[in-house]
Amino acid sequence: MTKLRGNPWAALTVTCLGFFMTMLDLTIVNIAIPDMMGRLKASFDDVLWVLNGYTLVLAVLLITAGRLGDLRGARKMFVLGVAVFTVASGACGFAAGPGQLIAFRVAQGLGAALLMPQTLTIITTAFPARRRGAALGIWGAVGAAATMLGPSLGGLLVTVFDWRGIFLLNVPIGIVVVALALWLLPDVAPSGRRRLDLRGVLLASASLLALSYGLVEGERYHWGTISGILSIPLILVVGAVLLGVFVLTQSRAQAGEPLVPFVLFRDRNYMLMNVVTAALPISLTGFFLPLAIYLQAVLGLSALAAGLAMATMTVVMLVLAPLAGRFGDRVDGKYPLTVGLVLFAIGTGWIAASAETTSGWTDFLAPLIIGGAGLGLLFAPVGALAMRDVEPRLAGAASGVLNTTRQIGMVVGTAIVGALMQNRFAASINAEAATRGQVLPEPARTGFVQGFRHVAESGLQVGASSGGDAPPPGIPAEVAQLLAKLGREVFTNGYMGAMRPTLVLSLSVALLAALISLAIKRTRPAGGVRAELPEVPEEQIPAEAGSLR
Secondary structure, rough: EOOOOHHHHHHHHHHHHHHHHHHOOOOOOHHHHHHHHHOOOOOHHHHHHHHHHHHHHHHHHHHHHHHHHHOOOHHHHHHHHHHHHHHHHHHHHHOHHHHHHHHHHHHHHHHHHHHHHHHHHHHHHHHHHHHHHHHHOOOOOHHHHHHHHHHHHHHHHHHHHHOHHHOOOOHHHHHHHHHHHHHHHOOOOOOOOOOOHHHHHHHHHHHHHEEEEHHHHHOOOOOOOOOOOOHHHHHHHHHHHHHHHHHHHHHOOOOOOOOOHHHHHHHHHHHHHHHHHHHHHHHHHHHHHHHHHHHHOOOOOOOHHHHHHHHHHHHHHHHHHHHHHHHHHHOOHHHHHHHHHHHHHHHHHHHHOOOOOOOHHHHHHHHHHHHHHHHHHHHHHHHHHHHOOOOOOHHHHHHHHHHHHHHHHHHHHHHHHHHHHHHHHHHHHHHHHHHHHHHHHHHHHHHHHHHHHHHHHHOOOOOOOOOOOOOOOOOOHHHHHHHHHHHHHHHHHHHHHHHHHHHHHHHHHHHHHHHHHHOOOOOEEEEEEEEOOOOHHHHOOOOHHOEEE
């Protein structure tokens, strides 16, 4: 295999910078929604598509982009992806209207899809197996940190500049990444004529688009009709059928150059890590989404303060991830992975059990540290165990499938967590309003209960803490004050009734993933030192096997 120019840690730095940008843009835009709506005169639906356009394109094209890296070269596709992402980010920053912004966000998703699978491919081939765990630990921690830092960094940029700052930030970073990639990463093109499975690309893209769209937009249409005969269930069924056809055609194409080589799934660890990779976003969404809302809507912290409160977890995770990776290189990776999942579940359960409407954020310092330690332990083994035995010529396909699994898990997690929170919030807030409204006189009680019933039907909206309809004209001042006090209590206690079941879902999925990880096959000798093959002189390696080491 081709030697890396200089230290392979330079390749890790370059790829992690690119990966950081793409993962940051999954969450950083959320905090800028109010500013976008005001300055662009955009509707809420417009802004939703600013978010979803990026997510959908990313989820749909990752498999194809990963295979393109195998066929055209990981470095070439990485540089192309960063360039597209950077230009699209600059265009987003200068968009004159919501339509332009949505189009440029779609282009951003294309660039992110092109570069993201190549990061894992480059790291896997740049580092020998005995040193790969620490590198993949840093890679995983960078991705998780980018996702978690998005809201707080976005809040800072919007405060100092406006919504355009969150996109323009990517431009100088992208230029640096392209320059470093051209300088530090070798250009190793696969030899021979190799073609892309176009039928597989079309079927995979169509099925993933239908499934992702249905899951992303399902809650908006109450999982029912969109227009005429078109409905969310129909779209999901079409997506499932197309996915079945894709699997069937891929099974018949295995003798050639399929988009997804099924040989990948003969590796038990790769298959199991895909399951764990799909479960992780569900568990993480079920933890971070309700906690972020709780810190702001219930405890009254600003978006920036809430982000800083949760940064405790990020710091612990970033410190432990490389150390956990090195530890995983010396012992079987299943153990830090399993322990990490259990620790994360313990931290989540602690918060679910102890959170109250009168808590302070410091009350959660210990569980946040425990949960952060769990995340720090688990990110390195997931990537290392999945990619450890993958052939270099299939690294792009393996990375594409693994990243697609994560994105689909994120889409599924958002849908499940959103539906659960909406359902529990509606039930809890109605019960709270009926109970607490008993102390009000009849005219005020009726409006109070009906108002919160309307809030429940409208769905969870942070900031709707007053609840209820406006007090009837002429109502005594003391009754109006009581209404405001009770309204706040109904909202906060009603939200607690939605948060706790969601946190229980999060810890349940984490524990299930821990059980799955116990089935990981040991591949290391009993002494804990992996047997390494002797080095093969570079001139004796076939050209088609060329890649980074």
